[in-house]
Amino acid sequence: MTDTSSVDVQTTPPDVKDLKDWRFEIDFEDIAWAVFDRQGESMNSLGHRPTLELASIISKVEDAADKGEVRGLVIISGKDNFIAGADIREFDNLGDTEQVAEAVTATIDLFDRIEKLRVPVVAAIHGYCLGGGLELAMACHYRIADREEGTRLGFPEVKLGIFPGLNGTVRSIELAGAMSAMQMMLTGRMLRPGPARAIGIVDQLVPTHHRLRWAARKAVLQKRKSKGAAWWKKLLRKAPFREFLVKQMRKKTAEKVREDHYPAPFKLIELFSEFGDSRRRMKAAETRLFAPLMTSDTARNLRRVFRLTEMLKSEAPKGTFEPLRVHVVGAGTMGADIAAWCVVCGMQASLQDLNDDQLKKAMVRAKNLFKKRFRTKRDVDAAVARLISDKDGKHIARADVIIEAIVEKLEIKQKVFADLETKIRPGAVLATNTSSLKIEDIAQSLKDPARLIGLHFFNPVPQLPLVEVIMGAGSREAEVRKGCAFVTAIRKFPLIVKSCPGFLVNRVLAPYMLDAVRRYQEGEPREKIDQAALNFGMPMGPLELCDVVGLDICKHVAETLGLGPVADSELDRLVVNGKLGKKTGEGFYVWEKGKPKRQKVSFDEDDLVTLGRDLVKPLIDECERALSERIVESADHVDAGVIFGTGFAPFRGGPLHYRNRDKRAAEAA
Ligand SMILES: NC(=O)c1ccc[n+]([C@@H]2O[C@H](COP(=O)([O-])OP(=O)(O)OC[C@H]3O[C@@H](n4cnc5c(N)ncnc54)[C@H](O)[C@@H]3O)[C@@H](O)[C@H]2O)c1
Structure with a gap:
């Protein structure tokens, strides 16, 4: 991986003879081949320099097409993946909303030029074709993918707090219809080649990557063009079908995530709802809605989580120990x-x-x-x-x-x-x-x-x-x-x-859970406690979590960690009475069919916000203590462990990151 400090700041496209990330040639049949093979990287991603170089290639092909010297263009990869997405490492360098809009508009213009080329343009896809990579493929006239095990297509952007911003929203709907395209973008799910062909984002499949070049050559010579979505799928972009779809999408999305935590999918639905029937208006609105998402705290924090995953993966030495x-x-x-x-x-x-x-x-x-x-x-x-x-x-x-x-x-x-x-x-x-x-x-x-x-x-x-x-x-x-x-x-x-004792995860979870038990014992309703934690962004309320883990185990962990006094507490009383939580059918809640029975009560939103912050305080305090004792290497390791071990609100970037932000905000105020 290159680090962000080495991002190329060149702004004018280089000559096609001086490319670093692409290879370009026009063969004896007058077919132009653009082979993406990013220098010094194991994966292809679409960063600043590769995009500039692609612009040079497109200028060259435009020129050659005007002179009748080229019959078509094939975009293909020289690595094991087509393009795994935009280069996330460069995102944080983009600055404010206007700079983001400017940067994406330049790439959108480039993709539009690809779409408008007078000769056929074919994307030949092997391996990951994700995010910005798929958006580029969609700007081509025809897409061929191989059926190999590792080939996947998708838009994982929502997982990074954004949605496709290089007109992938518009083009995917045109190719696959609103239902399939929106589902793909809202879930971030990756598709295998078969399903991708079935929904229409791929036009042709070949068995292995060895066949891709030949199939792409044939597609150029035969001037093949994607047919786009069937007529009945196109109807779904029009009222009243669109309103019906939008309602369903909002409901399903709200069942999974809260808009104040993860706004991107809701903004995507808004984009489709307001502009879904007009290519021109949807294209313009996509950038308008995309840019603020990109610079939001949520997106920054989710990018941080992505970097933390890369950090953890790098703990393992490559190729030295391959267990079977x-x-x-x-x-x-x-x-x-x-x-x-x-x-x-x-x-x-x-x-x-x-x-x-x-x-x-x-x-x-x-x-x-x-x-x-x-x-x-x-x-x-x-x-x-x-x-x-x-x-x-x-x-x-x-x-x-x-x-x-x-x-x-x-x-x-x-x-x-x-x-x-x-x-x-x-x-x-x-x-x-x-x-x-x-x-x-x-x-x-x-x-x-x-x-x-x-x-x-x-x-x-x-x-x-x-x-x-x-x-x-x-x-x-x-x-x-x-x-x-x-x-x-x-x-x-x-x-x-x-x-x-408790290593990292159990050590920080235990004081959080016991503090929730104390609050319950002092009269705070259990539903309020759990709701406040959910509103904060925890995957489950602490009392429900106690019930799921088993109250006997909670008690044992508390004793092991010397967090007392557990005797005489509500936890102890429940354990003594054999009410061990979900496994015995009763703990803090009565459990029926695997679900806790809750009273239907509503609480003041501001109260829930305050309580949510108070609830995680013991957890974050313990994180600080664990860091000061250096039981893990760094604050980033604490954050990574607590996010992946407890589900601590990923959109907040980790407990220590969250506290430091709060501290900085307080200092600034
Ligand atoms: N349950 C959890 O949530 C959890 C989570 C993390 C770690 N752990 C740890 O994992 C370990 C196992 O926990 P568990 O919950 O799976 O326990 P468990 O009671 O469900 O299973 C233990 C198994 O070990 C077998 N066993 C006992 N002595 C044996 C021996 N000498 N040789 C072969 N088998 C033997 C038992 O027959 C039993 O099947 C413990 O050290 C526990 O602390 C448990």
Whole structure:
């Protein structure tokens, strides 16, 4: 990755002979080929210099087309992806709304010139074709994609707090119709080539990328042009159909996110609602609505979250440790899901437990997960075959990673590890999923205690993106890095945390949850507490979260962390009475059909705002303490861990970022 400080500030398009990010040639059949291959990058993204260079190419093709020297243009990639989107690293350099509008207008003009070229223009797509990359492809006259596994098309912009701003809103509706196009933009979902062809954003498919050049050449010679959406799909842009669609979209979007937290999808609906039936007006309004979104706090914070994900992924050394086989000891809640998830990610997993019934239950649960994750029976069967029930631990010696997830008892874990150490192969990662024991204590039974690390997964494993990689007092750095490589290989984010009670995530969650319990005990209605947290942007209220985690576990964690007094509290009373939350049907709430029964009451909005801020205060205080103790490397690591481990309002950019902004605002006032 280049850093933003090195962004090229050149403003005039270079000569096509001096391109750095593109290769350009006109072949013996008079077909022009623009091959995008960004210099010094593993992925193609559309930044300032590539766009300027593309402008040179287009000028050249315009000129050649006028003179009858070229029969068409093919835009293709020289890398494994077509274009993964606009270059996010440059977004923050754009400054204010006017500068954003100016920058996007220049690119929109370029795309319009592509659309107006007198010769056929074909986009030949392999790999990711996302965001600005898809907008460029849509400005071409015809799109061919290969059917390969990694090829995906989509508009992920809403995840960054914006919507497509290079006229992708207009063109996608023209190609796919309002229903499919809006759905694609509102959800940010990526489409495989088949569905992309079915909705009309791709015109032709070829089996592999080897066929792309030939198919593109043929499309140019035959002057193929996309047909656009069917007539009945075009009708949906007109009243009264449009109003009906808009109503449905608003309702569905509001069910998922709040407008004050994530305004982009609502602005996109507004754009379609007001200007959806006019290409010219929608094009103009797109930039007007897009520019303020781009400079909003929400978008800046979501870009920050994106950068945090990149930071976590970079903890893993590339290519040095590529695990294929995992052995999990303990087939309970955590172990069964960890093994199944590794299989979902393509690995082979063996699962060991003392108890046959646990193993059988784990296999059934895993199959259900595979059915959800894989589309074909063949893939499900292959996954089932990769998960091995291994009561006697016969596969230990072959595993690259061994994870222990048995009962939380020090002596039992020590015994298990002493035995494992005699069986594992050199170089294999040895890890425990303990949530409250010290790694260095467990490691005492090992001949090589520096080998042991923690891999702390969160429940439910398939859904939660973070794994804390725990560095015990004596753990070897190399083992920790291999742990990170493993976590990245199973498509999760690794966060390196020093061994300490509660690690990072549970440590900051516990005071937040206990403070909510205290407020409830002092008379604040539980619905008000949970609503205030939701309004703040937490994924779930703290009392509902207590019920979901289990009140016995909450109590245990509180005691482990020395957060007291828990005795005599409402938490203790409920536990003593066997009301453990969701799993027993009652805790702070009564649970029916997996949902808490809430009283229908409404509260003053300002009160909720104040309460929301107060509720997260203990969590942020604890984040500051954790940072001062350096249990993770930096404030960014705290923010990343808390966002991905607790769901802390991503649009606020993380707890410490949020507090620092507040502090700066107070100083400025
Ligand atoms: N449950 C959670 O939410 C959660 C979250 C993070 C970490 N953890 C940690 O993960 C570990 C497992 O927790 P869990 O909730 O899955 O427990 P669990 O009680 O659901 O499962 C433990 C399993 O280990 C098996 N077992 C016990 N001793 C064994 C041995 N010597 N050899 C093989 N199998 C043995 C048991 O039969 C049982 O199936 C604990 O260390 C816990 O602290 C739990």
